[in-house]
Amino acid sequence: xxxxxxxxxRDSGVxxxxxxFLRLHKAxxxxxxxxxxxxxxxxxxxxxxxxRYFDIYDQVFAHFFQGAELPDFKGAELDAAARALLDEWLxxxxxxxxxxxxxxxxLKAMSPEELLKYFLDRLKEQTEAHHGGSRWIGTGGxxxxxxxxxxxxxMRVGGRSMNKSAVKVALDRRYxxxxxxxxxxxxxxxxxxxxxxxxxxxxxxxxxxIDETISATTKNAGEIEIVFDKGLRDRLKIILMIDNGGWxxxxxxxxxxxxxxYSRSQFKDLKTFYFHNSIYDFVWEDPPRRYKPQxxxxxxxxxxxxxxxxxxxxxxxxxxxxATDGSIHIEERSGLPSIDRLNLLAKLFRHxxxxxxxxxxxxxxxxxxxxxxxxxxxxxLTLDGLDGAVTQLMSRN
Amino acid sequence: xxxxxxxxxxxxxxxYVLDEELAKIVNISIALEMPLxxxxxxxTGKTMLAHSIAETLGMPxxxxxxxxSLKLVEALYQYDTLTRLNDSRFGDSSxxxxxxxxxxxxxxxxxxxxADTKTVLLIDEIDKADTDFQDDMLDVLDxxxxxxxxxxxxxxxxxxxxxxxxxxxxxxLSDPFLGRCNFHHIAFPEPDMMRQIVRVHFSDLDNELLExxxxxFYGLRELQGIEKKPATRELINWIRAxxxxxxxxxxxxxxxxxxxxxxxxxxxxxxxxxVQQIRRxxx
Numbered sequence: 001x002x003x004x005x006x007x008x009x010r011d012s013g014v015x016x017x018x019x020x021f022l023r024l025h026k027a028x029x030x031x032x033x034x035x036x037x038x039x040x041x042x043x044x045x046x047x048x049x050x051x052r053y054f055d056i057y058d059q060v061f062a063h064f065f066q067g068a069e070l071p072d073f074k075g076a077e078l079d080a081a082a083r084a085l086l087d088e089w090l091x092x093x094x095x096x097x098x099x100x101x102x103x104x105x106x107l108k109a110m111s112p113e114e115l116l117k118y119f120l121d122r123l124k125e126q127t128e129a130h131h132g133g134s135r136w137i138g139t140g141g142x143x144x145x146x147x148x149x150x151x152x153x154x155m156r157v158g159g160r161s162m163n164k165s166a167v168k169v170a171l172d173r174r175y176x177x178x179x180x181x182x183x184x185x186x187x188x189x190x191x192x193x194x195x196x197x198x199x200x201x202x203x204x205x206x207x208x209x210i211d212e213t214i215s216a217t218t219k220n221a222g223e224i225e226i227v228f229d230k231g232l233r234d235r236l237k238i239i240l241m242i243d244n245g246g247w248x249x250x251x252x253x254x255x256x257x258x259x260x261x262y263s264r265s266q267f268k269d270l271k272t273f274y275f276h277n278s279i280y281d282f283v284w285e286d287p288p289r290r291y292k293p294q295x296x297x298x299x300x301x302x303x304x305x306x307x308x309x310x311x312x313x314x315x316x317x318x319x320x321x322x323a324t325d326g327s328i329h330i331e332e333r334s335g336l337p338s339i340d341r342l343n344l345l346a347k348l349f350r351h352x353x354x355x356x357x358x359x360x361x362x363x364x365x366x367x368x369x370x371x372x373x374x375x376x377x378x379x380x381l382t383l384d385g386l387d388g389a390v391t392q393l394m395s396r397n
Numbered sequence: 398x399x400x401x402x403x404x405x406x407x408x409x410x411x412x413y414v415l416d417e418e419l420a421k422i423v424n425i426s427i428a429l430e431m432p433l434x435x436x437x438x439x440x441t442g443k444t445m446l447a448h449s450i451a452e453t454l455g456m457p458x459x460x461x462x463x464x465x466s467l468k469l470v471e472a473l474y475q476y477d478t479l480t481r482l483n484d485s486r487f488g489d490s491s492x493x494x495x496x497x498x499x500x501x502x503x504x505x506x507x508x509x510x511x512a513d514t515k516t517v518l519l520i521d522e523i524d525k526a527d528t529d530f531q532d533d534m535l536d537v538l539d540x541x542x543x544x545x546x547x548x549x550x551x552x553x554x555x556x557x558x559x560x561x562x563x564x565x566x567x568x569x570l571s572d573p574f575l576g577r578c579n580f581h582h583i584a585f586p587e588p589d590m591m592r593q594i595v596r597v598h599f600s601d602l603d604n605e606l607l608e609x610x611x612x613x614f615y616g617l618r619e620l621q622g623i624e625k626k627p628a629t630r631e632l633i634n635w636i637r638a639x640x641x642x643x644x645x646x647x648x649x650x651x652x653x654x655x656x657x658x659x660x661x662x663x664x665x666x667x668x669x670x671x672v673q674q675i676r677r678x679x680x
Binding site: 015017019020023026027030032033038041042045046048049050051054 | 421422424425426428429431433434436572575576580581582
């Protein structure tokens with residue numbers, strides 16, 4: 001029962017485990033679940049383990065039980081591809097009508113949005129069929145409008161009230177704010193970056209080590225022997241380089257600022273530099289990039305165990321990255337293209353990560369992102385991305 | 398299938414206003430004998446829930462407040478070596494020094510296991526401990542038994558306690574941990590719910606004041622740039638203060654004069670922000 005539902009959650013990116021699915025069935029057997037609204041609550045409590053996925057759950061639930069529109073969580077590629085295809089086909093409506101199995105008059109009656117939706121629905125069905133998997137209740141038949149198929153009456157079985165039917169509740173999308181796509185707050189960043197530290201003993205020996213004291217005392221035939229240790233401090237060196245130039249970073253100023261503020265308050269040994277678009281001969285310690293330049297070459301003498309974090313959208317004209325005089329600043333004319341500088345940085349600091357505030361589904365559309373991606377491990381500037389970056393930065397090799 | 402007689406259903410208590418969804422989740426967790434993990438911003442009543450379950454079901458409540466320094470074994474049992482040393486030196490107690498059993502004291506989880514009646518075990522703010530602690534603890538709770546190494550004895554739970562775990566963390570707990578819990582996120586109460594909650598605390602509050610307070614309160618939560626938004630606790634205290642103040646007229650508040658802002662905004666930058674924004678709004 002509800003196997004399709006389970007797999008639809010999985011396909012939409014909610015990490016659901018088979019164990020929890022079995023547990024849901026145990027709950028169903030217990031007699032406590034007497035209607036769809038009970039099922040909504042029970043399944044969510046048992047299957048979904050983080051409020052970040054509640055929003056997706058709501059959408060999948062509404063889709064499964066009432067055929068509400070399910071956005072494609074896999075991103076924009078399908079969308080873009082579909083649009084391109086559709087544009088092609090729109091030049092030849094006859095072929096389109098044939099391909100979709102409806103006649104031309106019906107086709108004309110549809111608005112472009114409806115048409116696109118219809119087409120996407122068909123397309124989705126097809127990919128599903130290829131996976132040999134779930135049946136998409138709701139995209140029924142050949143009806144020209146997307147979701148008019150399955151519509152169960154009497155949602156509120158048993159009449160237990162939640163003031164609304166479960167589907168209505170799900171459609172409310174109360175948890176939109178908690179979804180992964182929501183903006184990053186400082187507290188969330190703090191949680192994600194907490195693991196970014198290396199504790200080393202420093203300072204005076206003033207921490208009593210009880211275990212050592214006991215064993216030393218027993219070895220000493222019961223005469224008390226007290227052992228002290230140094231306290232642990234965070235001694236991780238972090239170099240943060242921020243792209244603060246150009247309009248392309250403007251939409252992300254707020255999130256980068258949050259990251260910066262958090263880092264400054266949290267890390268003892270933090271160096272912050274600024275650059276514009278890409279890194280050439282210099283980075284700057286001051287945000288206007290004028291007074292305190294830092295030569296990239298000189299970073300070679302720095303501790304190679306420092307963690308290098310670069311924040312930028314990595315989006316620029318390809319020549320800015322590849323050409324020998326790519327910098328838009330006239331004084332940077334050393335004859336080395338930026339890409340060499342980036343390679344040098346990646347070689348100097350083996351623990352490095354590039355945080356990109358643009359959504360990862362758009363990365364493939366910008367060429368320079370692809371190039372930089374091959375040099376630095378790149379992560380999205382989101383909660384999940386930060387998590388990945390921290391894992392990368394703290395890994396041993 | 399458990400019938401309603403042996404498994405009493407939970408439907409809220411006198412001090413706690415429960416929404417139906419949460420009641421259902423609590424009941425399912427009790428039926429499945431699974432720990433229930435509650436998340437939500439401070440002031441949504443995560444801790445209160447455990448108290449009210451205990452009260453409603455008539456079970457004793459055992460609270461384990463997690464601290465970052467807490468070790469799992471401390472939550473299970475303690476071997477009181479100091480008393481034993483004392484007894485062996487001075488020998489003036491009824492305890493048998495050669496019997497270590499006499500010096501084992503049960504910790505909070507241990508007490509829930511050996512209790513004669515079913516208990517409610519609240520593990521509060523689990524996110525304060527490190528991941529290993531969390532996973533190890535869930536192992537114990539899953540198997541419902543632990544070993545006392547000193548006397549080589551296994552303690553098994555007589556009755557599986559109702560386990561409620563709360564967490565404030567924005568970040569998720571580890572996967573194995575989550576796999577063994579049911580999960581619920583308590584959203585901040587809607588105004589309707591909030592009115593009920595306030596009613597529970599002040600049964601004689603007049604409607605006009607209640608209405609204006611709740612409205613102002615939600616208005617204040619909307620202010621921009623506030624780090625710690627006022628929560629239920631602040632609202633209750635604020636209303637209490639307003640009722641003490643004999644000069645206060647609800648009409649003043651309609652005009653945007655809000656007394657005792659300090660009760661609602663406890664951080665000084667927040668307070669200043671709030672004062673500024675309210676002034677701007679009035680002018």
